[in-house]
Amino acid sequence: MIFEVHFTGSGPLPLAPPGPPSRAAAEPRRARLLIGALVMGSVVLSACGNYSNDDLAYMNAVPAGSQLVATLPAYSSALPLSREAELAQTVHNVTDQFNQMLDSALGGVDAVRSYEPTSRTATSRTWGPFASDKQAGWDWKLTVTHADPQSTVFGYELDVENTADLAKGWLTFLSGSFDATEGVRQGTGMMMMTTQALSDAGFPFDQGTAPFTSLVVSYQTLSYPIAVTMTIDRVADATNAATSVVYTYAGQADGSGQMSFTLTGNFIAGPAIETVGVIGAWLPTGAGKATEMVEAGDGAGSTQTECWDATFAATYNEKPWSPTEDVGAASDCPSLPSF
Amino acid sequence: MRARTKTAVALAALLAAASAPVRAETLHRFAVIAGNDRGGGDTRALLYAGADARKVYEILTRLGGVRAEDANLLVDGSAADLQGALAKVERQAAEAARRGEKTALFFYYSGHAKDGALRLGDTRLPIDALKALVAAAPVDIRIAILDSCRSGEMTRSKGARKAPAFQIESESPRDAKGLVILTSSASDEDSQESDLIGGSYFSHHLASGLLGGADRSGDGRVTLFEAYAYAYDRTVADTADSAAGAQHPTFSYDLAGNGDLVLTDVASRHEGIYLPREAPSGVYFMVDKQGFVAAEINKGEGVDRRVALAPGRYRVKRRLGDRLRVGELDVTRGELVTLEESHLRDAPFTDDPVKGAGRVDLTSRWSLGAGVGYQAVFEAPDGASLFPPTGLLGIDLALRNFFRRDWVLGFDVAVGSADGVASLPTVTAPFRFSELSLASSLTVEWPRRYFTPFVGGRMALLVMSRRFQNDEFPAQFFSTLSPGLVGGVSYRMTRNTSVVARARLHYLLYNVDGNRSLGYWELATMVNYDF
16 A cells, blocks of 8 residues: 555534624623523534535545455465466456555545544535654645535545655645536546655655556446546556556446456567557456457467356466467357446 | 410300201202412412312312312312302302202302402402302302402401401301301411411311311311311411411301301211320321321310321321321221321431421422424425434423422433435435434423423433445534423323423524524423322
């Protein structure tokens, strides 16, 4: 996880100040006013809580990680790993990666939905600032805005600040927007995370995160299949010339889903680095099918198709560049819905 | 004072001896008995006027030869009600007279009187008008008893004096005809009530006398003069040292033919408590199970007394110089229980069964109630989207007559739960709403015979929370103090049990999303038990 937050309390509620007493009032009237003011003061002071419909609207604007994660049934640990179909394993790995990235991006904002806002204005709700447990010396805050009451679009921004260098002010860690419709977190949204400015400011990213320069997630939760597209820009290295990775996930209510992604690496023996596109789909049981197409590098244009059953054991495999691994027939593949 | 008392006793004794009384069964008796604690805005409410009227009604219908259908009891009635009851009796008496029966009217009033008029709530009946009404009643004998402040005004115009201001011609015919008026106090005196005995001094002693305490002749019948003499003696004695000063009942008569009149026949039912001749002399208090002093009998040395108490359990007390003698007796129907000294035991003064009994029962008492209600916030659907209409289960604890009479200090707790939906343009979220209400109220009630309306103010601490379906949002809560008004009516089913219908109207300040003034109403029905 890139960023982790923990709440330690809640802020005070705004209270209406009592009006000044009238000097011109007669004594009995003043006494009555005083009693009335005491009663009303007690009423005002006693009114407290986080009971708010508006808060719901602001909380609703922030996506829930659980809503966007890819849900491919897990491989049974009771079975030897060698039994798992090759592409099923690839889809599993990529799905885990996808979910981890989502968790990294949404972990912070997910937490705020469990707590009441620290402060409220007519057009915003703010959680924080709070000290980060994981990034010592850094504070964070999340602000959700709803500038136009007639609009269904909400914006949000997760900012961080180095408490040892307040001159730099608040830096944007993550920002996003959500166009809400009726229902809970139903709508379309996007969010973006950039790391350059944070890296320049010395933000202590987790190891392995630094190569990412930006992460953009767009999603729609209005209707099934839920669609999530994650685009990661990163710095190219010797084994990976790609600077952009795109994951596209679609999930049905019954648990079936599809994940498409592009991988770059030396997957086929030879001097060239391959770029392969993978489309994997699965049923709620876990049985599925994946097609891998070599887009560039050794064996460009070749396509591998593999199917597996609910235990993720291969039922069909056609691998042109390694025919000895072929098993089954195409008819052994499960019937998958279209996404 | 003592000389005057002795004279009254002597005259009463003389009366009893010289005048063979008119037997109760020779007359067709009618009664109008009224009691009203309230006398309008410029008077302070009495405590026991209604209770006194009920006590006299009970005695007259049980021992006084007045049939239930001929007795009219008005508690907290108006002047019009009283005039109506007198008119009704006049019609009944006229019919009886046409049948050739001799008739008597017994009129009793306990309540306020001021500025020459009886005060019945907010209505007035001039004493002169009342006197004219009673005097004009088509009966042979009219007996009017007024237990009210300055009630002596009613007798003053007839030249009444503080007792013993009456003369009976012993040689006069036995059949009495005319008008007799007894009042609890002189025209310049207040009539006093006592928390200790749970009634007015005069009516209490009159009732005790009618139950047998006044049967000086020992013939088992209490005559008008015996009852008056007893009530006079005991009232003056009890009030002599009071802050308001001694209270002197008055008596006047206007009889064409004279003769004493038997008011109660304590021997006829042969039930109650018998104090034998050998029982020690002194004042015996007989306290019923509700704590009321049912009778206070002043027994002389060497005389017996028959106290015609209704069936029930009674605690009996006699006070000595250094201790009490107390005991319990069960009076069953048709049984006259003899009080033996062995029935009594020594007890310290702190165990006095009379002490404070009246105050506990009539001025300060707790009640506990339970019931169901329904609450809804105004400004729907916005308000309802926040706080949905909710059913409530509640418990009420009330303390009556603590600050003032008929003021009720209440404490209540209620819980409720309901399903709701937060409907916003961008989100629709079902939730489960819960509420806890803790409140205190101060109400004023106006007790009637069966119905008691009440209104007042209330301050509630509301703690409300909601949990969202599937925990899609964190649970929310809100607490606030909510001032409001309460009103309703209770209906008394039994002596201790009543049902209550109640409405509340409350202000609700909501300040989380911004200051908003909301309100809610609440309807509830409860069953109350008075301790």
